[in-house]
Structures are given as C-alpha cells and as structure tokens.
Amino acid sequence: MFSGTPLLDKIQYELGAQEPWPKDVKLYQPYEVEQILLPDNANCLAVQAFLRMCNLTFEVVSKSNAEFMSPSGKVPFIRCGAFVISELEPIVQFVNTKGISLTSELESDQKSDMRAYMSLVHNVLENSELYLCWCDKETYNEVTKPRNGSVYPWPLNHLQTWTKKSHVIKRLKMMGWFSKTIDQVYHEVENCCQALADRLEGKEFFFGKNPTELDALIFGHLFTILTTPLPNSHIANIVRNFPSLINLVQRVEKDYFKRDTMR
Amino acid sequence: MSELLPFSLRIWEADFGLPTVDPNSLTALTILKMSNANVRITYGSCPQYAAIPSLTRNNKLLAEGSDFLESVLSVCNLDSQLDGRLQGLSMAYKRYFLETFEPLFFYDCWIHKPNYEQLIRPWYMSAITFPFNFLYMKSKRRQAVERYHCLKKMRTRENFLTQSYEAVSCCLEDFNTLLADRRSYILGELPSGLDAIVYSYIKIALSLPVPDVRLQNTIKNYKYLCQYVRNLTRRYYPEVEVEYKHVQPETAVNERASTLTLLIAAISASTLMMAYAHINGIIHLKFPKINLSR
Numbered sequence A: 001m002f003s004g005t006p007l008l009d010k011i012q013y014e015l016g017a018q019e020p021w022p023k024d025v026k027l028y029q030p031y032e033v034e035q036i037l038l039p040d041n042a043n044c045l046a047v048q049a050f051l052r053m054c055n056l057t058f059e060v061v062s063k064s065n066a067e068f069m070s071p072s073g074k075v076p077f078i079r080c081g082a083f084v085i086s087e088l089e090p091i092v093q094f095v096n097t098k099g100i101s102l103t104s105e106l107e108s109d110q111k112s113d114m115r116a117y118m119s120l121v122h123n124v125l126e127n128s129e130l131y132l133c134w135c136d137k138e139t140y141n142e143v144t145k146p147r148n149g150s151v152y153p154w155p156l157n158h159l160q161t162w163t164k165k166s167h168v169i170k171r172l173k174m175m176g177w178f179s180k181t182i183d184q185v186y187h188e189v190e191n192c193c194q195a196l197a198d199r200l201e202g203k204e205f206f207f208g209k210n211p212t213e214l215d216a217l218i219f220g221h222l223f224t225i226l227t228t229p230l231p232n233s234h235i236a237n238i239v240r241n242f243p244s245l246i247n248l249v250q251r252v253e254k255d256y257f258k259r260d261t262m263r
Numbered sequence B: 001m002s003e004l005l006p007f008s009l010r011i012w013e014a015d016f017g018l019p020t021v022d023p024n025s026l027t028a029l030t031i032l033k034m035s036n037a038n039v040r041i042t043y044g045s046c047p048q049y050a051a052i053p054s055l056t057r058n059n060k061l062l063a064e065g066s067d068f069l070e071s072v073l074s075v076c077n078l079d080s081q082l083d084g085r086l087q088g089l090s091m092a093y094k095r096y097f098l099e100t101f102e103p104l105f106f107y108d109c110w111i112h113k114p115n116y117e118q119l120i121r122p123w124y125m126s127a128i129t130f131p132f133n134f135l136y137m138k139s140k141r142r143q144a145v146e147r148y149h150c151l152k153k154m155r156t157r158e159n160f161l162t163q164s165y166e167a168v169s170c171c172l173e174d175f176n177t178l179l180a181d182r183r184s185y186i187l188g189e190l191p192s193g194l195d196a197i198v199y200s201y202i203k204i205a206l207s208l209p210v211p212d213v214r215l216q217n218t219i220k221n222y223k224y225l226c227q228y229v230r231n232l233t234r235r236y237y238p239e240v241e242v243e244y245k246h247v248q249p250e251t252a253v254n255e256r257a258s259t260l261t262l263l264i265a266a267i268s269a270s271t272l273m274m275a276y277a278h279i280n281g282i283i284h285l286k287f288p289k290i291n292l293s294r
Helices: A006-017 A038-053 A088-097 A108-135 A137-149 A156-174 A182-200 A213-227 A234-240 A243-257 B023-034 B065-076 B084-111 B113-127 B132-152 B157-181 B193-207 B214-220 B223-236 B259-279
Strands: A026-029 A059-062 A077-080 A083-086 B007-011 B039-043 B054-057 B060-063
Touching (some): A038 A088, A088 A213, A108 A156, A108 A213, A108 B084, A108 B157, A213 A234, B023 B065, B023 B193, B023 B223, B084 B157, B157 B223, B214 B223
16 A cells, blocks of 8 residues: 655555566456446556556456545556555556566657557547536436446435536536537547547557557547447447547457457 | 738736746747737736637637637647648647646646745736736636646645656656757647647746746756757747846845845854854863953
8 A cells, every 4th residue: 555655655666566466466446337437447448458468467346436445536446465556557657667568669759659649548538538427418317327326325326426526527627628518529539539540550559569558548448438338429439430440449359358349 | 801810819928038928828929920820919917808818810709718729729720731640649749748747837836835925926916907916816826726636636745746747757858859859849840739838838937937946947957858948939039038027036036145144144153163162172262361360
C-alpha cells in the first residue's frame, strides 16, 4: 500500500522491483454484467489487455465497491503483494520496475508520440464516454442511472448516482466538455478516430509488429464502445467507419482474449 | 467581402516584455500572426463589459469563453497546410501539452500563494478598472480553487506537485527531443496550432517575474525548447520591449536585505560566536587589566 509520501513511494517501488511478478495478483473492478459503466469498462479492459500483452498472470475480482477501494477513486486497480496501484499509467510504470516493458525497443520520438496519442485517447474518448453516460438524458435514464444504482438499496441508489453525477459534471466543466453539444462530442470522436487511423496506416499495431500500452488503451475504449448496447448507437457507428481500427480491435481480442464476440 | 475585413482581437494588456500576459490571448495572437491574418488588437481592462480574450470580425463574435482557442483554430485553420498524419499528430501533441503543462502552470499562477499574492493578484487588480477588479478576482479565485481540488483529486498537495512536475519534465523532454534537430517548428518547417500553444505557455512561464521560480528553472533545463521560444519571439514579436507596467519586479521577487541590515547581522553573529567560543574555552581572549587600586 502506498504511503502517500512521494519519497517513500519511490523507495517502495524500487524495493518491489527486486521481487518477481507474484502469482496471486488480483485486478479489482465493478460487476461487469449489471453495474459497470462505459468509461470504467473501457479502462478495466485496457488494463487487462496490457497485462495480457505483458504475459502476466492475474485474477479478475468483481466488487460492487471497487471504486471506493481504489487508492485514486478510479477503477480498475491491482493488488500485487503489498502494493495497490490504480489506473493504466501507474500500473504500466509499476510493471516496468519489474523489468517488463512493451516499449523497450521504441525510439525516443516514438515514445513521445505514444504518450501524445495516449493523452488524445484519454482526453477525447474518455470524456466522450463520460459525456454520453452522464449528460445525454436518454443514456443517463435508460443505462447509467439503473446500472450505477443497481448494487445499492433505496434510497442510497439515488443518492450515490446523484453524487457521482455531480462529480462527473464538475470534471467535464473543468475540461471544457460540459458546454459541448452532443454533435460536437461526436465530431471530436470522429476527429480522434481519424487521427488514430492515420497513424496506424495499415500496420499491425501502432508501433510495428508488437503491441504497446497505446494499443491496449485503444482496444479497451473501442471494444467497449463497439460492444456496449446504448439507446443511441451513433458513437459505435462512427468507430465502425474506420476499418483499420476495427482490425486492430479484432487482432488484440483474438491474440490476447481468445474470444469471438466481435461481429 | 467579409474575408477581407480585419479580425478584431480583444486581449489582456502587454507587460513584462510579453505581447500579452494571458496564455489564451497570446496563443490567439500567435495563431493570427502565423496565418498572416489582418488583425486589429485592442487591450481590454473590463472583462465584465466584453469577454477577454475574444475575437470578432465585422462586429460578429467568432470566439470567446471556454472554447475560445478551438474556435480561433477553426477560424484560421492553420493546421490545414499539414498533411493528414501531421494534423493528427498536432492534435495529439496539443492535448498532451495542455493536459500536462497547463494544470501545473495554472497551479503556479493561481493557487501557489507567493506567486498569486505577489504577482498575479496585484497585476489583475491594477489592470482591471475599479471596482470590477474585485468582482473579477473574487470569481476567478473561486473557480481556480474549485479547479485545483478537481485536479488534485484524492492526492495530497505534495503528491500532486511531485507527480505534476514529473509529468511536466517528461512532456518538456519530449518536445525538447523533437526540436533537437533545430527544426523551425515542432512538426517540421510549417507552423501549426501546436506551435502557437506551446510557444505561448512557455514564453509566459519564462517571462513572468514570479517569486517562486521552480517552474521556470524546470523549463530552462530544456535548451532546444528555450531556443525555439527565442526564435519564435524574434520572428513574430521583434518589436516587444521589456517593461513593467502594473507590478514592478522589485516587489515581485523576494526583497533583498539592505547593506546596513546585513552588516548588523554579521557583527551580531560574529560577537555571539566569539562569546560562545570564549565561554567554552575554545579560544582564550585576553583583556587588558585595569588597575583600580590607585
């Protein structure tokens, strides 16, 4: 568990690096079938994809209060020995300290590009998903509200959903997304997908023949957008207009998840 | 016909050798300069009367508020001269820079007490017309504190700062690496919206006479990035001179103690050290004996 003090955290990281990857690593996330929401599902899937790409063993544990157990308040998080780490980038850093990296063969400019595209995906796709779930009335009433409150008894289900909505709206306002219209949000998603497709240029993965954490992140978001049933499927239709991205999603799913749920 | 009319850009005042002190204002101005657009600049001193910054043409409002920069970028369409791949790269790097550098710069100016109280607040209080300055600063500060708590999330202030400085160092290193081949602009030989954004934030962060210079020192570690900022200043703002209108640098930086104070402090310290050494037998001071018997 982290101390909250940067220096102590660093020392603990370094000490942890000397130990091999334990076999009992657990990945905590909300219940997939009845509870998890689009942005959380995307992030959970991205971390799972990354760990599978690194060939690391882990067990998925579903908890209704996973986000309250997380040190950053965001899902997913992993428990690896004495360490509890949440969100993709810190998990990537932690895995790197064990001497396992998907980017060790990249040039420095490729690493810069990767960080920039990861920012783009975080900023555009994650905020679009949050906007869709919490600001689009139809999606909020039909999907977000019942799913988010499903694990709480009345009246806690309403209170918890209301509190979370106000947090998300605060965040979207801060990021300048709350004032956008739904069409502007779709336009942002389209531009983002176009930028990603232009970069992919028909390659197997973004930086050659091997995947990186960028591929894992994009897989998490696009797979979730494509497979989550929503009242309005416009966002999924936008992604379907980019065959190279669909191919990437199918490739990652086939290589690392070995399921056949894609159409 | 309206295409030939000049843009009218209302921005915050020039100061500290900057064409304007606000990053959004400077970015918009730089985008217009890079696009060779015909622009008329007005300096605003009352944001309640008309938004600062804002862009108009033929009395028609083109950009203001939270999506000001996006609107300016789409009006000027500066990135259209890049090919598809570079347009995507420009978009990604813009998000990367704004997501990483901007929050720390915002903290440094609006939350970090010495910088806010000794530079930012006095500057805006002096630049905005009375009594609107009080109203503006009150609402701006409230928004800033709200935003800071949103950025900080569940972290402590120290953790937030450590992680932010680490992320900013990594981001600046990435831009420094891109510019290491001495190219004119970040994505090659053509200017883009990304150049306007990076230039504006770095130029302002380096030029503000803030009391705590930690962020400035971090930026100064990246020599190609600093050289790039100097080159763009020479190219687009050769006429801007360093002057201090609203806040003098003497009051912005920590006041130096006067020579008399230093002298008194030195004598007192030396006397105390000598007395301590004498009492403990480290040194033996011989005083002349005075014969009182007569």
